[in-house]
Amino acid sequence: MSIDVTEQTMPGLEVKGIAFTPLPQPLFDTLPPIDEVMSLLAEKLGSQVNQLIEQTGISPDEFARHFLCSTMIEMPFTTQSVKWQDIAEQLKTYGEHQPDTFVNAYECASWGYSLRHYLKVESLKVESLKVESLKQGELEQEQPRYMIVSILDANVYNFDFWVYNENWEHSGFGITTVILEVTAPLTDELTIGSAVTHNSVAEFATVVRRTMMKKPGATVALPFFPVNVQQMFEKLLRGQPSLPDLHASYGHCFGSDPWLSLLNHGLSNKLEQPERFMACSVALNGYYTIADLMLTPDTVLIMNKEWQRD
Structure with a gap:
C-alpha cells in the first residue's frame, strides 16, 4: 500500500509498538476462582508490556501513563x-511502567478516552510547570512523549453472551499493548464523541467519513464486524481507503480491533516509509473514538502465540 504523507499533513501521533496475545475460548476447561483468573491475566499482561518496551528500546522511565482498558x-x-488496587499492585511488581488506571466505562472506545485524558491532563501539568520554571529562571518543561494503552478482553466467567452476540456475532479475545509517541504539537489527531441517534454504528461511519475528508493520505482501520455491517461501512464510506475487515479470522475483538488491523497490515507488508492511518472504535453504548496516527518502518510489531492454559 502506497500512501503519500508530507511533513505538512503528518499527524503528531506515532505508533512505536503494538503487541497482541490471543486468548482461548473457553479461557479454562474448568474455571478457577476469579481472583486467580485475574492474577494469571495480569501476569501475562505484565510480561507482554515488558516484551514490547524492551523491543522498542524506550527507557521505562520515559512513560508518563499506562491505561488498561476493557x-x-x-x-x-x-x-x-x-x-483493582490488588491487580495494580501485582502489575507494579513487573515494573513502574505497568497499568496504573483501569477504564471500561466507554467500552470499545475506552482507549480513545484514555488518550484524551492523558493529553489534556499532561498538557495542563506541563503548562503549570512552565510557569513555575519561568518564575525560577529554569528551563521549560516538555510534555512527556510516550504513553501506553493496554486492552484486555477475556471471557473470565465463560458467559455465552460474550462468545456470540447478534450485534457482532463471534467474539475474539486477547491482550493488546500499544505504545504511542507524541512527536509534535497535537491539533485534531483525536476525535471522540457519542452517537445521538439509535443507529450508533451508522452514525459512527458518517463521522469517520467526514473526518477522513480532512486527513489526506489516511487509510482507515475499522472495528471488525459481520458482513452486513461491513457492507454498510462500504456504502457510507463511499470508497475511502480502508484496511481489510478481519472478522472472519478473529471475530469482533472489541477495542483491540483497529490495533490488530494495524498489526496485521504491518506484518503482512514491509513498510518502507511512514504510513498514515485512522484507528477507529465504536461501542454499543454509542461512544466512538478516531485517532489519526502514523505507522513507520521502525514500529515494533509483535503477534504472540495464543496464551497456553496451565
Missing part, C-alpha cells in the same frame, strides 16, 4: 470479587 471485564471489580 469492554467486558467489569463484573470482577463491581462485585468486589477482585479489587
Whole structure:
C-alpha cells in the first residue's frame, strides 16, 4: 500500500509498538476462582508490556501513563470479587511502567478516552510547570512523549453472551499493548464523541467519513464486524481507503480491533516509509473514538502465540 504523507499533513501521533496475545475460548476447561483468573491475566499482561518496551528500546522511565482498558471485564471489580488496587499492585511488581488506571466505562472506545485524558491532563501539568520554571529562571518543561494503552478482553466467567452476540456475532479475545509517541504539537489527531441517534454504528461511519475528508493520505482501520455491517461501512464510506475487515479470522475483538488491523497490515507488508492511518472504535453504548496516527518502518510489531492454559 502506497500512501503519500508530507511533513505538512503528518499527524503528531506515532505508533512505536503494538503487541497482541490471543486468548482461548473457553479461557479454562474448568474455571478457577476469579481472583486467580485475574492474577494469571495480569501476569501475562505484565510480561507482554515488558516484551514490547524492551523491543522498542524506550527507557521505562520515559512513560508518563499506562491505561488498561476493557469492554467486558467489569463484573470482577463491581462485585468486589477482585479489587483493582490488588491487580495494580501485582502489575507494579513487573515494573513502574505497568497499568496504573483501569477504564471500561466507554467500552470499545475506552482507549480513545484514555488518550484524551492523558493529553489534556499532561498538557495542563506541563503548562503549570512552565510557569513555575519561568518564575525560577529554569528551563521549560516538555510534555512527556510516550504513553501506553493496554486492552484486555477475556471471557473470565465463560458467559455465552460474550462468545456470540447478534450485534457482532463471534467474539475474539486477547491482550493488546500499544505504545504511542507524541512527536509534535497535537491539533485534531483525536476525535471522540457519542452517537445521538439509535443507529450508533451508522452514525459512527458518517463521522469517520467526514473526518477522513480532512486527513489526506489516511487509510482507515475499522472495528471488525459481520458482513452486513461491513457492507454498510462500504456504502457510507463511499470508497475511502480502508484496511481489510478481519472478522472472519478473529471475530469482533472489541477495542483491540483497529490495533490488530494495524498489526496485521504491518506484518503482512514491509513498510518502507511512514504510513498514515485512522484507528477507529465504536461501542454499543454509542461512544466512538478516531485517532489519526502514523505507522513507520521502525514500529515494533509483535503477534504472540495464543496464551497456553496451565
